Amino acid sequence: MNANGKANTDAHWPAISFAVNGESRTVNVPPMKRLLDVLREDLHLTGTKEGCGEGECGSCSVRMNDELVNSCLVPVLQAEGAEIQTVEGLALDGELDPLQQAFLENGGAQCGICTPGMLMAAAQLLAHRPHPSDAEIREGLAGNLCRCTGFTRIIESVAAAARATESNPATEPALEQTNHAR
Amino acid sequence: MRGNAEMHELVAPGSLGAVLDLLAAEPGQWTPIAGGTELMVAFSAGRLNAHKLVNLWGIPDLRTIEATPQSVAVGAAATFLDLRKHAGLNAEFPLLARAASWIGSVANQSRATLGGNLVNGSPAADSSPALLAYDAEIETISVRGRRKVPYSEFHTGYKRNVLAVDELLYAVHLPRRFSRHRQYLRKVGTRRAMAIAKVALGATALLERGVVREVRLGAASLAPYPTRLKQTEAALLGQTLTRETVLAARRALLAEVLPIDDIRSTADYRRRVAVNLLEEFLLELRREGLLP
Numbered sequence: 001m002n003a004n005g006k007a008n009t010d011a012h013w014p015a016i017s018f019a020v021n022g023e024s025r026t027v028n029v030p031p032m033k034r035l036l037d038v039l040r041e042d043l044h045l046t047g048t049k050e051g052c053g054e055g056e057c058g059s060c061s062v063r064m065n066d067e068l069v070n071s072c073l074v075p076v077l078q079a080e081g082a083e084i085q086t087v088e089g090l091a092l093d094g095e096l097d098p099l100q101q102a103f104l105e106n107g108g109a110q111c112g113i114c115t116p117g118m119l120m121a122a123a124q125l126l127a128h129r130p131h132p133s134d135a136e137i138r139e140g141l142a143g144n145l146c147r148c149t150g151f152t153r154i155i156e157s158v159a160a161a162a163r164a165t166e167s168n169p170a171t172e173p174a175l176e177q178t179n180h181a182r
Numbered sequence: 183m184r185g186n187a188e189m190h191e192l193v194a195p196g197s198l199g200a201v202l203d204l205l206a207a208e209p210g211q212w213t214p215i216a217g218g219t220e221l222m223v224a225f226s227a228g229r230l231n232a233h234k235l236v237n238l239w240g241i242p243d244l245r246t247i248e249a250t251p252q253s254v255a256v257g258a259a260a261t262f263l264d265l266r267k268h269a270g271l272n273a274e275f276p277l278l279a280r281a282a283s284w285i286g287s288v289a290n291q292s293r294a295t296l297g298g299n300l301v302n303g304s305p306a307a308d309s310s311p312a313l314l315a316y317d318a319e320i321e322t323i324s325v326r327g328r329r330k331v332p333y334s335e336f337h338t339g340y341k342r343n344v345l346a347v348d349e350l351l352y353a354v355h356l357p358r359r360f361s362r363h364r365q366y367l368r369k370v371g372t373r374r375a376m377a378i379a380k381v382a383l384g385a386t387a388l389l390e391r392g393v394v395r396e397v398r399l400g401a402a403s404l405a406p407y408p409t410r411l412k413q414t415e416a417a418l419l420g421q422t423l424t425r426e427t428v429l430a431a432r433r434a435l436l437a438e439v440l441p442i443d444d445i446r447s448t449a450d451y452r453r454r455v456a457v458n459l460l461e462e463f464l465l466e467l468r469r470e471g472l473l474p
Contacts, residue, residue, distance in 0.1 A: 030187035031194075032225065032235070037187075053226040055219055055290055056376060067263070067292035073222040074293070075215070077192050078239045121288065142375030143287020175266045175283065 018082045020045065021089030031077035035069075036060045038076045039086060047087035047116045051145070058144030061117035061124075062086050068124040070143075087116035090123065099123055099161040108157030110148035117144050122158045128172045131162050136174065185225040194237040198244065198323075201236055202350065206325040210347040212236045216244075216259050217293035219286070220302050244297070244352070247271060253358055255321075258297025258351045262309075263288070265296065275356055277312035277367040277384055284308045287375050297351040300333075303341040303407060304378075306446075310408030311384030312367055314400025316356050323352035330355070337407035363388050363396070364470050366463040370455050372446075379403050380447035383459040387418075389471040394418045403447075404439040404456055413438040414460065423468040431464060432457045 017026040020043060027042045039045045039062070051059030053072050060071040063085040090097040099122050102108065109115040118141060125132055125140035132140065137158045146154060192215070195201050205212055213232035215221050216239050224230040238244060244259035247268050254271065262282035265271055272279040285291050285299070285308050299309045300320070310333075318333040322345060333354070336343050345351065366385040371377030382402040388395045397418045399411040417434040421427040441452035 030190070031192040032185075032190040033187040034222070034226065054223040055286065058287065058289060061289055068289045069293055070289045072226060073218045075187075075192055075218060075222065075225075075235075075237075077194055077237060078218070080194070124288065139375070140288055143289050173269075 016076055016080050018079045018084055020084045021086060027076070029076060032075045034072050035062070035064075035074040035076050035079050035084075036071040038079075039071060039084075045086050045088050049113050049116055051113065051117075056143075056145070057114070058117040058121060058141075059114055061120040061144065063120055063124055066124075066127070068121055085120070085123070087119055090119060097123070098164045099126070099158070102161035102164060103154070103157045106157040106160050107153040108149065110146075114144060114146040114148075118146065118154055122161065125158070126162060126165070129174070130165060132158075133174075134159070185228045185230055190225065190230065190233055190235060192235045192237060194240075196241070198241050201238065201241070202323065202325045202348070204236055205348045205350070208234075214238050214301075214350060216295045216298050217261060219290050219294040220298060238350075245295075246353075249358075251358070253319075253355045255353045255355050256296055257353050259295045260297075262291040262294050262296070262299075266291065274358065274361065275312070275316060277315060277365050277386075278309065278356070280367055281309045281312040281369075281384075284369055284371075284379075296354055300336065300354070301343065301345070301351050303337055303343055305340070305405060305407055306379040306382070306403045307408050308369070308379065308382070308402070311369075311382045311400035311402050313354065313356075313384075314408060314410050315365070315367070315384035315386045315398045316360060317386075317398055319355040319357070320351060321353045321355060322346075322349045324349040328352060334410045337409070340406035342407075360386055364467050366466065368459055368462070369402075370459070378446060381441075381452045381455045381459065383456065383463070385460075385463045387463075387467055389423075389467060392422045392471045394421055394423070394467075399460070401439065401456065403452060404441050406440065411435055411438060418464075423464055423471060428461055428464050431460060435460055 013028040013030055015026050015028050027038055039048050049059040051057035055070045055073045062071045064082050099119055121141050121144050129136055137155050212234050215235045238259055244257045246257035248255045262285045265282040266279055285294050299307050313333050319330050320333050320336045321330050331344055363386040369379045369382040371379050379402050384400040387397040397415050399414055401411055402408050414431050414434040417431045435457055441449040443449050
């Protein structure tokens with residue numbers, strides 16, 4: 001928002017175009033405006049939340065060009081031409097994504113502030129590792145903080161969503177993640 | 183105070199050449215931004231001093247990993263996720279791949295770049311101990327051409343480095359001669375993810391009939407910038423790994439490091455952990471040396 005409380009969709013800024021949830025969008029905003037603020041203020045996609053504003057909490061996680069990013073750390077100019085998926089893009093025609101269904105059924109959401117980010121981090125993980133190990137789930141969500149659930153139910157929700165999804169053998173190799181001497 | 187996007191100019195000249203032209207035309211005026219995991223934090227908090235930024239994200243020449251017979255060159259804008267996913271790098275430079283897995287979280291690794299980690303120059307930089315242990319070389323680029331400096335000479339002080347105002351960090355070269363070396367890397371932090379190192383130590387060494395022929399020790403959070411522990415290395419070179427050698431190396435380390443008390447840890451704890459990491463590495467090395 002600017003000082004007058006209005007969104008900066010203003011023709012004197014350059015046009016920046018990208019796709020959000022499969023839909024082409026163009027905004028005229030300062031190039032340094034955070035993707036998070038463009039999503040919320042200019043595109044009115046308020047599912048994406050702001051927590052810390054410094055890349056520590058993961059509340060603002062979205063998927064951009066098949067990578068998980070903290071949208072609070074992306075100047076919108078760097079989203080030019082990108083394919084972005086937000087939490088609003090998970091459900092299809094009112095039908096919940098298996099991840100959303102699993103979070104509902106397993107108590108993966110309480111106050112809900114971290115939930116959109118958790119869902120996007122989990123969606124990114126499952127897109128690359130459809131049947132992740134417990135350690136992989138924990139690593140995939142390690143940048144997303146929750147102050148309600150104690151994490152266990154969230155991790156169980158992701159595991160349940162993975163079980164609910166048809167087996168897909170086209171999975172990527174696991175990434176090494178030890179912190180031990182060798 | 184919140185950062186105000188209208189107060190900061192951000193331009194995307196597109197090609198590497200155009201970026202270098204801009205840096206040369208207005209030296210010192212422009213701050214390069216790649217993945218933004220450092221600068222955007224400062225921006226959000228309203229403490230980003232740079233008012234003119236030039237975009238490096240998305241320039242293909244900078245996001246590469248290429249091998250020649252002598253070395254592997256990692257482009258400055260290769261992300262830590264790129265490093266973790268690169269099979270060749272994992273096989274040949276496992277310490278760097280492991281260091282990449284320490285960077286923040288997946289959402290940080292997808293954006294944070296190797297060059298950004300080095301140019302930012304945190305004393306606690308996750309990639310630095312591995313690069314020091316691998317004797318990496320930095321290649322810089324400007325309209326005046328390219329030059330190389332050993333990574334161990336890249337940092338010149340707290341958050342200071344050898345880059346001229348018109349220069350970019352272009353690539354990091356990893357010499358391909360460590361396959362026979364014993365390799366070690368360990369970080370001590372508060373938790374597994376999203377933690378900044380209290381202390382980290384990277385090491386490579388080569389034993390010949392029980393004698394230390396080569397050793398490189400790279401440390402984070404033990405000095406104002408990531409640094410080789412050259413006195414400690416000197417205490418080890420040409421020695422067999424007796425109890426006395428290990429004790430002498432511990433003393434040399436304590437004499438050359440300059441840790442501080444800060445919000446993450448104390449100087450005293452850092453010293454204690456650092457010598458223990460060193461000893462852990464040396465005992466592993468000795469066990470290895472005793473094998474037939």
